Amino acid sequence: METVEVFDTDGKGRGLKAAKEFWAGDVIFAERAYAAVVFDSLTHLVCHTCFKRHAKLHRCGQCKFAHYCDRTCQKDAWVNHKNECAAIKKHGKAPNENIRLAARIMWRIEREGGGLTEGCFVSIDSLQNHVEHFGEEEKKELRLDLESFLEFWPHDGKQFAMQYISHILGVINCNGFTLSDQRGLQAVGVGIFPNLCLVNHDCWPNCTVIFNNGNHEAVRSMFHTQMRIELRALGKISIGEELTVSYVDFLNVCEDRRQQLKKQYYFDCTCEHCQKGIKDDLMLAVKEEEKPSPEVVKDVIQFSKEAIEKIDKARSEGLYKEVVKLCRACLEKQEPVLGDTNIYMLRILSILSEVLSYLQHVDEAAGYSKRMADGYLKLYHPNNAQLGMALMRAGVTHWHAGLIEAGHGMICKAYAILLVTHGPTHPITKDLEAMRIQTEMELRMFQQNEFMYYKMREAALQNQQIQVLPEPTNEISPGIFQKKQ
Ligand SMILES: [Zn+2]
Ligand SMILES: [Zn+2]
Ligand SMILES: [Zn+2]
Numbered sequence: 223m224e225t226v227e228v229f230d231t232d233g234k235g236r237g238l239k240a241a242k243e244f245w246a247g248d249v250i251f252a253e254r255a256y257a258a259v260v261f262d263s264l265t266h267l268v269c270h271t272c273f274k275r276h277a278k279l280h281r282c283g284q285c286k287f288a289h290y291c292d293r294t295c296q297k298d299a300w301v302n303h304k305n306e307c308a309a310i311k312k313h314g315k316a317p318n319e320n321i322r323l324a325a326r327i328m329w330r331i332e333r334e335g336g337g338l339t340e341g342c343f344v345s346i347d348s349l350q351n352h353v354e355h356f357g358e359e360e361k362k363e364l365r366l367d368l369e370s371f372l373e374f375w376p377h378d379g380k381q382f383a384m385q386y387i388s389h390i391l392g393v394i395n396c397n398g399f400t401l402s403d404q405r406g407l408q409a410v411g412v413g414i415f416p417n418l419c420l421v422n423h424d425c426w427p428n429c430t431v432i433f434n435n436g437n438h439e440a441v442r443s444m445f446h447t448q449m450r451i452e453l454r455a456l457g458k459i460s461i462g463e464e465l466t467v468s469y470v471d472f473l474n475v476c477e478d479r480r481q482q483l484k485k486q487y488y489f490d491c492t493c494e495h496c497q498k499g500i501k502d503d504l505m506l507a508v509k510e511e512e513k514p515s516p517e518v519v520k521d522v523i524q525f526s527k528e529a530i531e532k533i534d535k536a537r538s539e540g541l542y543k544e545v546v547k548l549c550r551a552c553l554e555k556q557e558p559v560l561g562d563t564n565i566y567m568l569r570i571l572s573i574l575s576e577v578l579s580y581l582q583h584v585d586e587a588a589g590y591s592k593r594m595a596d597g598y599l600k601l602y603h604p605n606n607a608q609l610g611m612a613l614m615r616a617g618v619t620h621w622h623a624g625l626i627e628a629g630h631g632m633i634c635k636a637y638a639i640l641l642v643t644h645g646p647t648h649p650i651t652k653d654l655e656a657m658r659i660q661t662e663m664e665l666r667m668f669q670q671n672e673f674m675y676y677k678m679r680e681a682a683l684q685n686q687q688i689q690v691l692p693e694p695t696n697e698i699s700p701g702i703f704q705k706k707q
Contacts, residue, residue: 223251226465228343228420233492235350237422238343238465244455246605247642250429250465251417252450256339256346257302257326258401258413262319268403268410270303271295272435272449275403275410285310298448305329309376317374320367323398323412324390325374332380342416349419351392355488360395367391396487399451404435404649406611415451423487424466425479425495428459430607430643431467454643456605466493472602473565475502501601507561514559522559526552526566533573542577549574568597572612575619584623591616595632610639614654621661624679626668630661 224241231237244250260268268275269291279289280296285307290296306325310316317325327346336347356364371387394412397419401411418431436449453465470482476496483491494500508519529552536544549570556567571594578587595616602609617632637658640651668675 223341223343223417225250226343229464231422231464234422234489236344236420238417238420240459240461240463240465243461244459246455246457247645248455249645250453250455250459252434252452253341253415253417254448254450255401255413256342256416257323257330258411258449259319259322259326260411261409264410265289265316269295271299273401273403273411273433274435275405275408282307285316287316302326302330305376305379309374312376313374317370318367319412320391320394321370321374323394323414324367324371324387327390327394327414328375328380328382328387339416344416344420346390346393346414346416349393349397349416351389352396352488353388353392356392364388364391364395399431399433401433405653406433406644406650418451418453421453421465421467423469423483423489423491424493425468425470425472425476425491426493426500426603427466427468428456428463429453429465429467430456430605432607432644432648434645434648452645454645456603456642471608472606473505473568473598473608475505475565476500504561504563504601505565507563509559509561512558518559522555523566525555526570530566530569533570537573537577542581545573545577546581549577562593563597563600565601568594568601571597576615579615579619579622584619588616588620588623588625588628591619592628605639605642607639607643610636610643611650613639614650617661618657621657621664624676626661626665626675630658630665633657633661 225244226238227241228236229239240250258273260270260273265287266279266281266289268289269279270288271290272295274291276291279291280293282288282290282296282303287310288299288303288307290299306322306329309325316322331346336345338345353364368384368387368391371391394414397414398412399415399418400409401413402408403410421429421431430453432452432454434447434450434452436447453467459465469487470479472479474482476491476499480491480496483489508514514522529548533545533548533552536542536548552570553567553574556564556570560567571590575587575591575594578584578590595613598609598612613632613636617629617636620626620629620632623629633654637651637654640648640654644651646652646655664675667678
């Protein structure tokens with residue numbers, strides 16, 4: 223790779239810097255997984271090669287554990303599944319995802335050695351494991367994983383030292399990258415991408431990383447692409463500039479982001495946004511004209527934190543009416559006190575609009591999603607992927623509510639962002655493009671003849687149920703790497 227260069231940073235260990243100039247949307251590098259596995263709970267719902275969700279998957283006839291879209295994915299998988307398949311048969315059942323990933327890494331090391339593999343800047347051996355920073359709880363889990371690993375690992379295979387196995391488990395713990403399904407809606411697995419591990423964190427980064435499941439349908443056609451991550455530039459990057467991504471969601475005040483980074487990744491963030499507390503004032507904004515006292519503000523924030531916990535619980539149990547009730551009660555407390563960009567209010571607006579549009583109360587949902595989108599636009603980097611996804615949701619909600627002008631505007635904005643963060647061939651970007659074209663056509667009809675537009679809409683609504691949005695899920699964990707919080 224001539225596009226990037228490894229260098230020693232000041233205090234952050236190794237890093238990557240640009241060896242040429244990049245512009246928004248450029249793919250700086252793409253990387254295939256060194257090893258990757260599907261989460262335990264989804265092994266029969268997601269393809270073990272490309273990590274796409276499918277209604278119907280083919281099962282490996284040998285172990286009855288692995289599942290694939292088709293023969294192409296099954297054939298692609300064999301080099302990595304062969305040993306695993308035999309071990310699962312022998313062991314009687316598949317171990318948990320951590321052990322499966324560790325074993326896949328070890329089998330690859332057994333085949334190729336632990337040194338540098340082709341196209342990698344860094345070897346698995348020299349990745350950081352942070353085992354020395356583990357607390358009691360983490361150490362206990364590590365010991366359990368070690369035991370399970372030794373039970374699973376075949377006796378006739380290469381035998382590794384305990385310390386080396388711990389190293390691999392530690393690497394997985396802090397460098398495992400979360401993989402999502404083809405719509406980017408659900409976290410479905412975890413993989414190790416060595417080059418990506420060299421990209422340091424910044425809360426206001428110049429790059430984003432996106433998982434692309436690839437296109438496995440036609441192995442010998444020009445459309446065939448393999449699953450990979452892509453590091454993409456969010457704006458102009460000059461030669462010599464360090465490349466950074468954000469490991470956590472930006473929508474937390476810097477103290478909370480720093481705490482999360484310390485806990486999950488064992489470092490103190492010294493990025494400019496954290497040092498200067500940039501945007502903290504907006505994230506904690508209060509209603510200026512009301513001049514609420516600090517005590518009142520504190521009370522409302524405490525109330526919001528407790529409410530959010532209850533709301534998340536109700537949402538994960540599918541109790542959507544309860545979610546709506548709790549959100550409304552919380553908003554009622556927040557509205558007289560908190561400002562429009564306050565993150566505690568935005569959190570409620572985001573959940574409320576998502577759940578209401580799922581329950582088909584699209585008119586109400588549109589209003590809340592507009593407030594969410596306006597707040598996000600003031601806080602996020604203009605090319606933030608999360609912002610793009612939120613604008614897409616808000617746009618679709620407006621469109622479904624018949625607010626075609628606002629809906630089309632938001633869908634266009636979302637499309638512009640996803641062209642940068644996901645690229646033009648990603649399935650989500652393609653969905654958005656189709657929506658952009660459709661809403662543009664409807665908008666033209668609306669502008670020419672409002673009456674006809676509503677007539678057409680009415681007919682469309684009678685003929686078919688408006689496409690229902692996916693069921694709200696607890697979003698992909700805000701950290702890009704796998705580590706449990
Ligand atoms: Zn597949
Ligand atoms: Zn098998
Ligand atoms: Zn920071």
